[in-house]
Amino acid sequence: MLDSEMEQRIIEISEGDKTALEKLYQAYRHVVFSLARSILSSESTAEDVAQEVFLKIWASAHTYRIGANPKAWIMGITRNAAIDAMRKTKYEMSTDEVFETDFRSQPSLEETVVNAMTLSEALHTLASDAREIVILRSLAGLTVSEVSKLTQTPLNTVYWKYHRAIKSLKLLIGKGVL
Amino acid sequence: MKNEELNEKLNELAKEETPEYWDKIESKLEDQPVSEETVIAFPSKIKFPLIKVASIAASFAIVAGAFFLTQGTPLDKKAALSNGVASESTTIGSSTLDKKIAEGSLMLPRMAKYKELPIAEIETLFNLKLDGKMTIPSGMKLEKALVYFTTDEKETPYLAQLTYTGANKKILNISISIKPEMVADDPKIIAQTEVAPVDPNDSVTSSDGSVTIPSDKVDPSAPTSGSEPGSAGSAGSAGSSEPGVAPDEPTGTGTISNDYVSDEYKKTIEGISVTFYTASSKADDYTSVYVNFEKADLLYDVSSENIEKTEIENLVVSFLK
Numbered sequence: 001m002l003d004s005e006m007e008q009r010i011i012e013i014s015e016g017d018k019t020a021l022e023k024l025y026q027a028y029r030h031v032v033f034s035l036a037r038s039i040l041s042s043e044s045t046a047e048d049v050a051q052e053v054f055l056k057i058w059a060s061a062h063t064y065r066i067g068a069n070p071k072a073w074i075m076g077i078t079r080n081a082a083i084d085a086m087r088k089t090k091y092e093m094s095t096d097e098v099f100e101t102d103f104r105s106q107p108s109l110e111e112t113v114v115n116a117m118t119l120s121e122a123l124h125t126l127a128s129d130a131r132e133i134v135i136l137r138s139l140a141g142l143t144v145s146e147v148s149k150l151t152q153t154p155l156n157t158v159y160w161k162y163h164r165a166i167k168s169l170k171l172l173i174g175k176g177v178l
Numbered sequence: 179m180k181n182e183e184l185n186e187k188l189n190e191l192a193k194e195e196t197p198e199y200w201d202k203i204e205s206k207l208e209d210q211p212v213s214e215e216t217v218i219a220f221p222s223k224i225k226f227p228l229i230k231v232a233s234i235a236a237s238f239a240i241v242a243g244a245f246f247l248t249q250g251t252p253l254d255k256k257a258a259l260s261n262g263v264a265s266e267s268t269t270i271g272s273s274t275l276d277k278k279i280a281e282g283s284l285m286l287p288r289m290a291k292y293k294e295l296p297i298a299e300i301e302t303l304f305n306l307k308l309d310g311k312m313t314i315p316s317g318m319k320l321e322k323a324l325v326y327f328t329t330d331e332k333e334t335p336y337l338a339q340l341t342y343t344g345a346n347k348k349i350l351n352i353s354i355s356i357k358p359e360m361v362a363d364d365p366k367i368i369a370q371t372e373v374a375p376v377d378p379n380d381s382v383t384s385s386d387g388s389v390t391i392p393s394d395k396v397d398p399s400a401p402t403s404g405s406e407p408g409s410a411g412s413a414g415s416a417g418s419s420e421p422g423v424a425p426d427e428p429t430g431t432g433t434i435s436n437d438y439v440s441d442e443y444k445k446t447i448e449g450i451s452v453t454f455y456t457a458s459s460k461a462d463d464y465t466s467v468y469v470n471f472e473k474a475d476l477l478y479d480v481s482s483e484n485i486e487k488t489e490i491e492n493l494v495v496s497f498l499k
Contacts, residue, residue, distance in 0.1 A: 119191035
C-alpha cells in the first residue's frame with residue numbers, strides 16, 4: 001500500500017470508516033505483528049499488542065498529521081505499545097535471554113539446513129535491535145533515517161546493523177533454511 | 179540475492195506466519211469510540227497533568243529561545259556549518275507557508291486547535307514570569323504564545339509555540355513538541371519539532387538528499403545584501419534585508435547534509451524554513467543562521483530547573499517576516 005493510500009485510509013478511519021481500518025489491517029497486519037513479535041518474546045502477547053495497535057489507530061487516527069509518514073506513525077505506535085507490554089510483563093528481551101528462553105533449544109545453523117526455520121525463528125537469531133531494524137526497514141519499508149529516528153539509534157549504526165543482519169538472513173536463505 | 183528480493187521474501191514469510199486477528203479487533207471495536215478530536219479548552223478545563231506538561235513545554239521553549247537569542251555561538255551558523263549540520267544557504271519556503279506556520283494553522287492541519295493567549299494570561303496560567311526568564315535581544319518582545327493541546331493519547335505530542343516579535347516586525351517562532359509519555363516515564367523530556375506538510379512545488383530533494391528550492395520559487399524581488407535599512411523583504415525569500423548584516427548569497431537554494439537529515443526532517447525543512455537570517459538591526463545579537471537537527475544536550479548550559487533535566491532532540495527555530 002502506497003503512503004498516499006495509507007494516509008487516505010487513516011483519514012477515512014478518523015471519520016469512523018471501519019472498512020478503511022480493515023484495509024489497513026490487511027495491508028499491514030504482518031508488519032505490525034512482526035515488529036511486536038521482534039520486541040516481545042511471547043507470540044500471544046505480540047498478537048495482543050498487534051490488536052491493540054489497530055485499536056489505537058482507530059481511536060487516534062485524527063491525531064495523524066497529514067504529510068507525516070503514515071508507516072512511521074504506525075510503527076511508532078506499534079513500537080510504543082510493544083515496549084509498554086514488555087514493561088508490563090517484565091519481559092527483558094536481550095538477545096541472550098531470547099536464546100535462553102524461546103530458542104535455547106534451537107539447532108545450530110548447520111543442523112537446521114534440512115529443517116526450515118520460520119521467519120520469526122530466523123529473526124531471533126539476530127540481536128534484538130538488529131531484528132527490529134530489519135523489520136522496520138524490510139517489512140515496514142522505512143528509510144534508514146526513519147528507522148534511526150524511530151529507534152533513536154545513530155544513522156550509521158542502523159546502516160551497519162541492517163547490512164550485517166540482512167547478510168545473515170541471506171545466508172540462511174542461501175542455505176535453504178528460510 | 180538483492181535486497182529487494184530479500185524484502186519480498188521476508189514479507190511473504192511474515193504474511194504466512196502472522197495469525198489472523200481481525201475478528202478480535204472487530205469485536206473490541208464495539209467498545210471503542212470513533213476517533214474524534216479532544217481539544218482541551220483553556221484555561222478552565224485544563225487538568226493538572228496537562229498544565230504541568232504545558233508548563234514544562236512553555237518554559238522549555240522560553241529557555242531555548244533565550245539560549246538561541248543570547249548565545250548565538252557555539253550553536254551559530256559557523257558551528258553548524260563546520261559540523262556539516264547546515265550549509266551556507268539562503269531562504270526557503272513561501273510566504274503563504276510561513277504565514278500559516280506563524281498562525282499555527284500548518285502545524286496540525288486537520289485537528290489542530292490552539293488557543294492564543296495574551297502574555298499576562300500565559301504567565302498566570304503557567305506560573306511563569308516569562309520576561310524575567312529571558313534575555314531578549316533589543317527590539318524584541320514576547321508578544322503571544324500559542325499553546326496546542328490535542329489529546330492525552332500517548333503518541334500525541336504536545337506543542338508549545340511561542341512567538342516573539344521585534345520592532346522590525348520580524349517574528350521568531352520556536353516550536354517544540356513534547357511527547358507526554360516521555361514526561362511520564364523519564365525525567366528527560368524529549369522534544370521534537372512538528373512536521374509541516376510538504377508542498378512539492380516548494381522544494382525538491384535531489385538524489386544526494388539535499389533539499390533545494392527551485393529558483394523559480396525564490397522571490398526575485400527579495401532584497402539582497404546592502405538593501406535599504408528596515409526593508410523587510412518577502413517572507414521566505416533570500417537574503418537579509420537588515421542593515422549591517424552580511425547576508426548569504428541569494429541563490430535560492432538551501433542544502434543540508436543528508437547525513438544529518440532524515441526524511442521527516444526534510445519535510446520540516448521544506449515546509450518551514452531551513453535557514454533564516456538575522457532579524458536584528460544589531461547583527462551581533464543573533465546572527466545564527468541554522469537549523470539544528472542533532473540530538474544533543476544543547477541546552478544543558480542554560481540555567482533552569484527544567485532544562486537541567488531536559489534534552490532537546492530536535493528543534494526548529496525560524497525567523498519569519
